[in-house]
Amino acid sequence: xxxxxxxxxxxxxxxxxxxxxxxxxxxxxxxxxxxxxxxxxxxxxxxxxxxxxxxxxxxxxxxxxxxxxxxxxxxxxxxxxxxxxxxxxxxxxxxxxxxxxxxxxxxxxxxxxxxxxxxxxxxxxxxxxxxxxxxxxxxxxxxxxxxxxxxxxxxxxxxxxxxxxxxxxxxxxxxxxxxxxxxxxxxxxxxxxxxxxxxxxxxxxxxxxxxxxxxxxxxxxxxxxxxxxxxxxxxxxxxxxxxxxxxxxxxxxxxxxxxxxxxxxxxxxxxxxxxxxxxxxxxxxxxxxxxxxxxxxxxxxxxxxxxxxxxxxxxxxxxxxxxxxxxxxxxxxxxxxxxxxxxxxxxxxxxxxxxxxxxxxxxxxxxxxxxxxxxxxxxxxxxxxxxxxxxxxxxxxxxxxxxxxxxxxxxxxxxxxxxxxxxxxxxxxxxxxxxxxxxxxxxxxxxxx
Amino acid sequence: xxxxxxxxxxxxxxxxxxxxxxxxxxxxxxxxxxxxxxxxxxxxxxxxxxxxxxxxxxxxxxxxxxxxxxxxxxxxxxxxxxxxxxxxxxxxxxxxxxxxxxxxxxxxxxxxxxxxxxxxxxxxxxxxxxxxxxxxxxxxxxxxxxxxxxxxxxxxxxxxxxxxxxxxxxxxxxxxxxxxxxxxxxxxxxxxxxxxxxxxxxxxxxxxxxxxxxxxxxxxxxxxxxxxxxxxxxxxxxxxxxxxxxxxxxxxxxxxxxxxxxxxxxxxxxxxxxxxxxxxxxxxxxxxxxxxxxxxxxxxxxxxxxxxxxxxxxxxxxxxxxxxxxxxxxxxxxxxxxxxxxxxxxxxxxxxxxxxxxxxxxxxxxxxxxxxxxxxxxxxxxxxxxxxxxxxxxxxxxxxxxxxxxxxxxxxxxxxxxxxxxxxxxxxxxxxxxxxxxxxxxxxxxxxx
Numbered sequence: 001x002x003x004x005x006x007x008x009x010x011x012x013x014x015x016x017x018x019x020x021x022x023x024x025x026x027x028x029x030x031x032x033x034x035x036x037x038x039x040x041x042x043x044x045x046x047x048x049x050x051x052x053x054x055x056x057x058x059x060x061x062x063x064x065x066x067x068x069x070x071x072x073x074x075x076x077x078x079x080x081x082x083x084x085x086x087x088x089x090x091x092x093x094x095x096x097x098x099x100x101x102x103x104x105x106x107x108x109x110x111x112x113x114x115x116x117x118x119x120x121x122x123x124x125x126x127x128x129x130x131x132x133x134x135x136x137x138x139x140x141x142x143x144x145x146x147x148x149x150x151x152x153x154x155x156x157x158x159x160x161x162x163x164x165x166x167x168x169x170x171x172x173x174x175x176x177x178x179x180x181x182x183x184x185x186x187x188x189x190x191x192x193x194x195x196x197x198x199x200x201x202x203x204x205x206x207x208x209x210x211x212x213x214x215x216x217x218x219x220x221x222x223x224x225x226x227x228x229x230x231x232x233x234x235x236x237x238x239x240x241x242x243x244x245x246x247x248x249x250x251x252x253x254x255x256x257x258x259x260x261x262x263x264x265x266x267x268x269x270x271x272x273x274x275x276x277x278x279x280x281x282x283x284x285x286x287x288x289x290x291x292x293x294x295x296x297x298x299x300x301x302x303x304x305x306x307x308x309x310x311x312x313x314x315x316x317x318x319x320x321x322x323x324x325x326x327x328x329x330x331x332x333x334x335x336x337x338x339x340x341x342x343x344x345x346x347x348x349x350x351x352x353x354x355x356x357x358x359x360x361x362x363x364x365x366x367x368x369x370x371x372x373x374x375x376x377x378x379x380x381x382x383x384x385x386x387x388x389x390x391x392x393x394x395x396x397x398x399x400x401x402x403x404x405x406x407x408x409x410x411x412x413x414x415x416x417x418x419x420x421x422x423x424x425x426x427x428x429x430x431x432x433x434x435x436x437x438x439x440x441x442x443x444x445x446x447x448x449x
Numbered sequence: 450x451x452x453x454x455x456x457x458x459x460x461x462x463x464x465x466x467x468x469x470x471x472x473x474x475x476x477x478x479x480x481x482x483x484x485x486x487x488x489x490x491x492x493x494x495x496x497x498x499x500x501x502x503x504x505x506x507x508x509x510x511x512x513x514x515x516x517x518x519x520x521x522x523x524x525x526x527x528x529x530x531x532x533x534x535x536x537x538x539x540x541x542x543x544x545x546x547x548x549x550x551x552x553x554x555x556x557x558x559x560x561x562x563x564x565x566x567x568x569x570x571x572x573x574x575x576x577x578x579x580x581x582x583x584x585x586x587x588x589x590x591x592x593x594x595x596x597x598x599x600x601x602x603x604x605x606x607x608x609x610x611x612x613x614x615x616x617x618x619x620x621x622x623x624x625x626x627x628x629x630x631x632x633x634x635x636x637x638x639x640x641x642x643x644x645x646x647x648x649x650x651x652x653x654x655x656x657x658x659x660x661x662x663x664x665x666x667x668x669x670x671x672x673x674x675x676x677x678x679x680x681x682x683x684x685x686x687x688x689x690x691x692x693x694x695x696x697x698x699x700x701x702x703x704x705x706x707x708x709x710x711x712x713x714x715x716x717x718x719x720x721x722x723x724x725x726x727x728x729x730x731x732x733x734x735x736x737x738x739x740x741x742x743x744x745x746x747x748x749x750x751x752x753x754x755x756x757x758x759x760x761x762x763x764x765x766x767x768x769x770x771x772x773x774x775x776x777x778x779x780x781x782x783x784x785x786x787x788x789x790x791x792x793x794x795x796x797x798x799x800x801x802x803x804x805x806x807x808x809x810x811x812x813x814x815x816x817x818x819x820x821x822x823x824x825x826x827x828x829x830x831x832x833x834x835x836x837x838x839x840x841x842x843x844x845x846x847x848x849x850x851x852x853x854x855x856x857x858x859x860x861x862x863x864x865x866x867x868x869x870x871x872x873x874x875x876x877x878x879x880x881x882x883x884x885x886x887x888x889x890x891x892x893x894x895x896x897x898x
Contacts, residue, residue, distance in 0.1 A: 007516050007579060009570035033566055035521055035528075036553065041566060042519040044581075050519070067456050070491040070499070072484055072603045073522060073586055074555075079484075091548045096555075098602075099540045099590045104485065106523075106545075117482055117490060121458035130456060132493075137522055137586070141548045153547075154521045 003382045007044050020216045022329035023148030029398045038145025038153030048346035057158045059449040060184040064239040066131040077103035079112040092140045106139035114161040119300040125165045133160030150326035158319040163312045170313035174289045175245035177317040182232040189341020198261040206289040211281030214330035221281040223257040282327045289315040338399025339422050342445050347380035350400040352391045354407035364406050375439040452831045456493050469665045471778035472597030478847045487594025487602030497795040506607045508898040509633040513688040515580040526552035528561040541589045555588035563610045568749040574614045582609030599775035607768040612761045619762035623738045624694035626766040631681040638790020647710040655738040660730030663779040670730040672706040731776045738764040787848025791894050796829035799849040801840045803856035813855050824888040
């Protein structure tokens with residue numbers, strides 16, 4: 001993309017309404033615009049990151065055999081009356097009446113609807129195991145929406161639902177979700193720690209939340225420092241193997257890691273003192289096994305091998321897609337702006353032309369732009385007639401992890417500058433070498449799907 | 450995908466509620482499920498086609514330089530009070546009140562919101578031309594939703610908005626949209642004819658609808674038979690060139706083609722009798738130039754080169770993404786089911802194993818499956834333990850354009866059958882040749898983006 005043809009409305013001033021850094025930086029970088037309390041437009045740069053995150057979630061869900069579909073945003077109230085949640089849900093549910101005076105609601109989650117789909121179409125244990133998921137906009141009418149997309153009212157979420165014949169199978173689905181989530185977050189450059197969570201009103205014996213450590217996190221978290229050394233990495237797991245998924249689950253959840261809701265001070269004190277950590281975290285996902293909580297009242301049963309009809313064992317598993325943008329920025333920024341991890345950056349590399357209109361720099365930038373694109377990369381070329389300082393400030397603010405700077409002096413020696421946004425380190429090298437370096441850096445990212 | 454692991458709830462019986470063929474076939478093929486009047490879940494097969502269509506729309510929009518963003522589904526009523534449409538819109542607008550008694554609405558379209566984004570962030574002619582678009586769920590509370598996704602209440606639409614300094618520039622944007630729409634629909638295997646339309650309540654001097662000919666179309670259409678010979682094909686157009694886009698516009702709109710709303714019988718009668726056609730059509734898109742209708746009341750102005758502040762010239766341009774599934778099926782089916790065009794088919798090819806459990810057929814099918822995937826193709830392997838007849842019926846119903854049939858007798862001579870869904874023609878050939886043929890057929894599809 002050439003910046004002169006893009007729509008990147010960066011703000012010079014810090015917006016007053018933003019209380020936390022991710023909200024401030026998303027507004028300043030022209031990523032979002034508030035349209036009503038807790039309701040945002042995703043401007044082009046924000047939308048691009050949202051799509052990258054969504055794409056990673058899709059790829060990792062499908063890698064483990066989960067099947068995508070799409071349920072609508074609006075739901076019939078009748079479905080929620082069946083589960084009993086229509087009355088229980090309270091004021092966070094946005095209730096709507098259509099022109100024929102029928103009660104609808106803007107879905108805050110989809111347990112009822114997916115259970116309805118299941119019971120209408122599946123009748124035999126032979127069709128199990130089955131995990132269906134979607135990525136769809138949800139609405140929760142928070143009394144005090146704040147922190148930008150971190151606690152918005154209209155938000156994008158991946159919610160997936162497993163249907164299994166037995167509790168054991170359903171717990172395998174639970175473990176498989178944990179495995180896939182570890183990989184999902186790592187691809188986004190995040191360390192998200194699974195922590196024992198509270199079942200809450202949705203119910204559930206087994207549930208873990210995934211928390212990203214960040215000073216501005218809404219939850220206090222307590223953990224064994226050894227846990228931050230764990231990496232999922234590029235392991236190849238047989239996702240059908242109960243044992244392999246169970247082993248990953250044990251590895252990542254056997255150490256102490258809890259939020260304030262489930263914290264047990266006595267257990268925590270049993271850790272060696274130098275391994276005890278108290279910090280703050282942002283929840284970016286949750287997995288739940290809740291058994292037959294919905295399948296029983298809603299009649300989602302299958303014929304078992306012995307011919308009897310049994311309710312299926314279910315779980316639901318969520319990733320906060322839109323909230324992840326905020327979480328990533330909270331975990332990765334500095335005083336100059338955002339620092340995107342390579343896996344989610346809106347553009348892979350920025351090209352800054354120090355002397356727009358100069359034949360040699362213009363043609364060198366055009367050549368870089370074309371060669372990077374030919375490598376399957378997505379560069380942002382700042383071709384505006386602006387001062388170098390303004391161009392650098394924009395690139396730093398929007399957080400592209402790599403920048404190539406092209407000026408007449410360097411070009412005289414066939415050199416451009418390659419700068420790492422995070423470390424600030426700069427290296428001079430020939431343009432072709434810069435392209436090769438960037439291509440090598442992104443090779444694992446482009447092939448991760 | 451292996452069918453044994455997929456979720457494809459096909460129906461054996463014709464659903465009673467479906468009045469038109471696309472609705473009936475989408476239900477029977479397990480593509481959609483109604484959740485409330487005019488509100489559908491997109492089951493996995495339907496969701497897959499929806500995503501293919503969405504992807505084509507994205508690629509063709511971005512090819513001509515339009516910039517994607519994403520506006521929320523819910524909007525503040527205040528914005529619509531500014532344009533005067535809050536009161537005008539009537540009962541089709543779904544009006545919502547949140548817990549703080551603020552008036553919201555589920556966006557039926559986005560002229561107001563995009564104008565608000567523009568006026569807040571753009572102030573100079575130097576930032577023009579600009580075309581922003583999104584693909585987002587909309588809601589119109591139709592009094593009598595029917596025909597499945599063809600006239601649903603919650604529907605997915607691409608709506609794009611151009612902002613230009615002058616009427617001339619805005620008419621170029623209009624022409625550029627026409628060019629991109631022609632290519633978009635052709636990639637979906639559709640002939641969508643631009644027809645002169647009526648501005649209607651949204652206003653606008655220049656507007657064309659794109660109609661697909663189909664017996665079940667909601668509009669009567671009148672056209673010169675020469676128009677159906679026009680193809681956009683693989684032309685390379687400079688989308689910045691006013692002259693090149695104008696020439697395409699003239700070529701595709703100079704012949705008589707109108708809906709009943711704009712039909713002029715006197716003009717029509719001037720055509721030679723053998724070229725006069727009266728038929729029915731389905732609207733799948735519309736382009737509009739409406740000048741300063743929104744920019745003036747909402748204060749969307751820029752500083753012109755002479756220093757004065759002028760309201761921008763705008764247009765809005767829509768493609769009915771979810772409705773397109775219905776339109777494609779109406780235009781492409783037979784008595785056995787859907788016939789997907791290669792550009793949008795959910796799976797590129799079906800593999801039918803005639804003797805599941807037989808070593809030779811199983812391993813030949815697995816090899817075909819792996820080789821097709823290695824070519825970047827997306828096969829559906831029917832690996833269920835079912836009769837051949839049931840497998841064929843499912844493949845025909847869901848409409849994959851190509852099928853490879855693997856049986857023990859053919860394999861003994863190193864042959865499989867390759868069948869074209871549309872013509873029914875079958876050819877025997879070695880498995881490797883079948884893969885090569887399928888890869889060659891889809892080469893233009895995979896490289897069209």
